[in-house]
Amino acid sequence: MTSTQPELAAPTARTLVLLSLPAVIIGVVSAFALWAVDEVAGLLEDGIWTALPHMLGVDPHSGWWIFLVLTFTGVAVGLVVWLVPGHAGPDSATTELVAAPLRPGIVPSLALAAVLALAGGVSLGPENPIIAINTSLLVALAARLWKAVPTQLVMLMAASGTIGALFGTPVAAALVFTGVVAAVKGGGALWDKLFLPLVAAAAGSLTMTFLAHPHFAIPMPAYTTITGWDLLASVVIGAIATGLGIVGAFLFPLIHRAFHALRHPLLMTMLGGVVLGLLGALGGPITLFKGLDQMGDLVQNRDDYPPGELALIIVVKLAALLIAASSSFRGGRVFPAVFIGAAIGVLAWALIPAIPLQVAVSAGVLGMTLAVTRDGWIALFIGVAVTSNLLVLPILCLAILPAWLMVTRAPEFLIKPAVRPTSPRAAGGAGR
Structure with a gap:
């Protein structure tokens, strides 16, 4: 899920117990941040798609209103990316679900751009921005409050807590990070390495469930027999x-x-x-x-x-x-x-x-x-x-x-920056 795999040493049982409280706090904070972004976007969405059309006496489902709102949403997000300090961080097309934390100064512009897109009806989800927001803020917070906790571990716990909140269950985070954790060095049991991210994911999932009751399940006719x-x-x-x-x-x-x-x-x-x-x-x-x-x-x-x-x-x-x-x-x-x-x-x-x-x-x-x-x-x-x-x-x-x-063997649904070829002269210099 991320281009740079963090090195996680195998934790002891005492370490797992001591870090469980920070993991719970990280999960709860991650869920509250997601809930706050969703709530703000929901309020703005109601204003744009319900209150304003009602006040103007227009049909919000009409083609011209949809065109107008999305056009203005494009202008609004463009102004944020262009003018607001931080410029909404890197292009989401170039970032994976879990990436290196951003500078905290970038977070406000990224949150604003994400809220405008969500409320304006843009066909993108909240997952990349909110994971980036949570990992950036919590890594910076942990650097002040829990200096002994490795940055990579805080990043994994923040991302796990957010994924747990996004999908309403810690299982999603456990599955996502199984592939990441299985690839890292350092020895130890896989579940020792998953323990703290799973604690954060459970805390994030339960917190979001209490706040907003997220769900993916869709009522459908019963299915009881496989053929x-x-x-x-x-x-x-x-x-x-x-x-x-x-x-x-x-x-x-x-x-x-x-x-x-x-x-x-x-x-x-x-x-x-x-x-x-x-x-x-x-x-x-x-x-x-x-x-x-x-x-x-x-x-x-x-x-x-x-x-x-x-x-x-x-x-x-x-x-x-x-x-x-x-x-x-x-x-x-x-x-x-x-x-x-x-x-x-x-x-x-x-x-x-x-x-x-x-x-x-x-x-x-x-x-x-x-x-x-x-x-x-x-x-x-x-x-x-x-x-x-x-x-x-x-x-x-x-x-x-x-x-x-x-x-x-198919291309990834991800934009990767082009690698500039090294000139022969530079290559020769590197060799010497």
């Missing part, structure tokens, strides 16, 4: 969703390069806002925002959407994700990917109603999330979480195998 056809359907749907995600990964750098050819941050986000406005007017309100609430609406009201409209929603949402991520908006790619995957599952069910809805949706979510995150654990977790049915887990464990083979 061979279900296994085949999950493999096919998962592969199709993965393939669509890979297409997006191929297009991502091209679109990113086109927007960044404008060079000026205000021009990038303003043009991005205009294109997002046009896409939103085409796809309707269901294609706006990070996609979590909209995913529930789409699945529960699936009979209202014919296959042609579902296909349009998928294309528009993927295009909106690519445009938003490429035009210097700050936000994460996981939540929109989950929506797209669920929409693929609903489309598969609409075309072949014999496929159980839980199988179709979970396989679609698995495939798209895997293509975007390149993390099998988180793809499996979210695929099960949207159904709240462990019966789909063995099905997804089969569906992920061909999907993983597809993504191993």
